[in-house]
Amino acid sequence: MSALTTEPNFLMFPFGQTGQHLRLRGGLHLTDRHDFGVFCDDNKDWRIERSAHGELIIEMPTKGFTGTLNAYLGFQLFGWALQDGTGIAFDSSAGFELPNGAMRSPDAAWVRKSQLAALNDAQKQEFLPLVPEVIFELRSSSDRLAVLEAKMIEWQSVGVRLGVLLDPLERQVQIYRLGQTPQLLSNLTTLDCSPELPGFLLDSQAIFDAGL
Template sequence: MVITQSFVTEEELLHMPDDGYRYELIEGELRQMVPTGFDHGRYTGKLHGLLMIHVLAHKLGDVLAAETGFVIARTPDGRATVRAADIAFVARGRVPADADTTKYLELAPDLVAETLSPSDTAVEVEEKIPSWLKAGVRLALTLNPASRSVTLYRSLTDITRLTDKDELDLSDAVPGFRCRVSEIFD
């Protein structure tokens, strides 16, 4: 008996009908993402707003919301990995002038942020952060509402955990951006 596995292309993912869920594409396989709760939206929204104000004021690039997908890897046979972070930042000048921005861009954002939810498993988070960093993201962070903390990943070995008493400095990816961690969680 021959078992065939069908894979989804990024173009097919882009044009899937809305069934109430969000999806990512990992090496051509669909992964369903569960809708998030109120706290997830609240804290993600606060950081997104703080970043947006700073980025617009200084004309630094684009701050993107949760449904924005990026092709961050391909298998040797061309199957795509399309990821969507809760927040992404792409510096001005990085999007090619001829890019079709109605589709997923094939580039790694400069910054991604993921807000942990009760539905997130440790395995999911442990898989996402390395895949972003491997793709070339300069700075990845996770917001943890339960502990009111932020974990910064500059690499898999350069990891910093901040509490709500600390300052969050994202200047490595977003020039000049700083805020108190408490501004996100208060």
């Protein structure tokens, strides 16, 4: 992919056939935490992650009903978190710096307030250098299931206590708990997220039906 020079300190990369572009300032090293943050700030319209091997994973804005499904998921998690009061819920715009060097942005996440209290003010303004206790990933029509499953294994390997992969295409839910074998559930109406999220019953059917 060739680079087109547009400004003295910027390179612009055509991305696919959409007419949209990525901007990369000359001299940035994207394995560096600060530089990677600058790159993400310069390309706010894209969802950008970094793998443990330093590879960039770039996604377009969500298509079709995926944004609606994300909203249904976030609405439920945020509502429970406000009532519970022991942690903070995050949407897909939040990035987490993981111990393996990856920077990941799950579709939704929950972090204990005690984890956040250990961070200083500067750290709270950057990608959060911590592992969420609970994460949710939502499969879209363009997502390969095997790629998402590998991502869930990564979440599990860095210490996420509960990972939930929602697959509206197959109406299935995969559960990843720390130290346990993944569990596949089909035609589920509600998912009990206890004990990691005490009392939280995720209405998975409402999320799946939102895309109909």
